[in-house]
Amino acid sequence: MSEPTDVLAADPPPPPGAPQPPAPAGRSVTARATLAGTVVSLLLIAAIVLGSRLLRDFDSALLPYAVATVFLAFGVAYRYTVWVSAPGARRLFKKGFGSFFSAANFKKAPTALPRMIATYLGFQKFLGARSRPRWAAHQLIFWGCLLAAAITFPLTWGWFTFTSGSGSGPGYEMRIWGFKVLGFNSLNILGWLMFHGLDIAAVLVIPGASYFLWRRMKDRGAITGQRFAYDLLPLICLIVISVTGLLLTFSSIFLHGGGYEFLAILHMVSVVFTLIYIPFGKFFHIVQRPAAVGMQLFKYTARQDEQVFACKRCGEPIDTTPYVENLRGTMRDLRLDFNAFVEYCPRCKRILRGNAYLTHVKKGFK
Known part of the structure; x- marks a missing residue:
């Protein structure tokens, strides 16, 4: 299907000899990620x-x-390297972390980064705009x-x-790297905490993960696109870890250690599996999120400098000019021949595609 030339025309090809953005070879990316x-x-x-002092x-x-945790570290570094090798993610990474450490940005808005870390990364206010129950459940999981x-x-x-100097308490000392940090009594509030x-x-964690699990069982939109290993398994793992951890405490306090060994093994297996699973499942977005904060x-x-890009058709603001140019560059890197389409707002894109x-297509039919 052909498209209107004033909207979806491809950018002119680069002149002979101009540098082409090379697509990373699969083997080289794998080698870098493994390293x-x-x-x-x-x-x-x-x-x-x-x-641990040797x-x-x-x-x-x-x-x-x-x-x-060692396997977790390997998996996170491997997956992150593969992720930032893709053109779109590479631009997100460069722009995001470039903004993090930009002295110019700090001079323009010295409080912007702490506020965004608190609101976007910590309290995730963007989720509250979608649904308050989802935001509350996500907060429970996050802080837990x-x-x-x-x-x-x-x-x-x-x-x-x-x-403990006495072997069994109640006085204890907490040490970090061998250095005493504080002493506390296990029978008071601080010690209990x-x-x-x-x-x-x-x-x-339990109510937060249970809410999302319930929602994925009931919500038609969630059921349609969900996958067991990607969407349901992480929630089940969180619940199993949390429940078995509580049962360990219950066993030691109320059952005098009855069933403790079995529960300890079950808890250990669930934790180890989840840690190894994190880099290759849905939880990997936790590692990706800081780059998104940088993009925000x-x-x-850019908005502070009033660099706002207006829709070419209706004149409504789309986003900041640097962000639109970054998106245009990503589409060039991906060799998508309609990067001029980013100059239009979503509504105008739909209208232009329909026209x-x-x-x-329909000109020959009535």
Whole structure:
């Protein structure tokens, strides 16, 4: 189907000898991703050894968790390298992190980055515009997982240790890298919170993950496009981890350790599986999100300079001029021959596509 030449005409081909944006070869991307994953994994292993004072503070019972975090580091670095090798993601990465560390942006709006980190990355206000229940559930999962990671990873790596001079408490000392940070009584409020931080995280995660699981079972729009391994499995894993973690506490307090070994193995398996799964499933968007925050900052600073691009047909503002030019460049990198189409707002695009279809396809039919 042909399109109107004033709208969808391709850009003129570059002159002979002009540099072409080379598409990254699959083998070279895989090699770079493997190298990045290996380097990050080795750095984490070195950090574990040094942070645990040459493994003196490392708990061998937590070895499976530590190994899983090494695989997690490899997977995240591998997947991230592959992701930023794509033209669109590469531009997002460069523009996003370029805005993060731009002195000019800091001078224009010194408070913009902290506010966007808080509202876009932390409290995710953009989700509230879609649905308040979804926003609330997402917040429960986000802060629950963040709290669990902040406790679990340092403990797993041997960076945090809790020691008692009497062997069984109630007085304990928390040390980081061998240095005493604070002492506390396990029987007071602070001590209870310190020892039950993971239980608090589980209580936050369970209702949030359950809401999304329920929604994916009931919402027709969600059911239509969902995949078990991508959409349902992560939620099930979060619930299993949280429930088994709470059951461990229940067993130790109320059952005098009954069934503790079985629950500990089940909990460990679920955590290890989830950590290894993160880089290759839906949770990878957690790693991608900071670059998106940078892009929001990139657009915000352009608006401050009143660099707004208006629709070529109706004159309504589309987005900032630098953002539109960045999108146009991405379409060139992908060799899509209709990058002039970015000059129109969504409504005008639909009108122009409809007119083109009516003119060039339906003209012979009544």
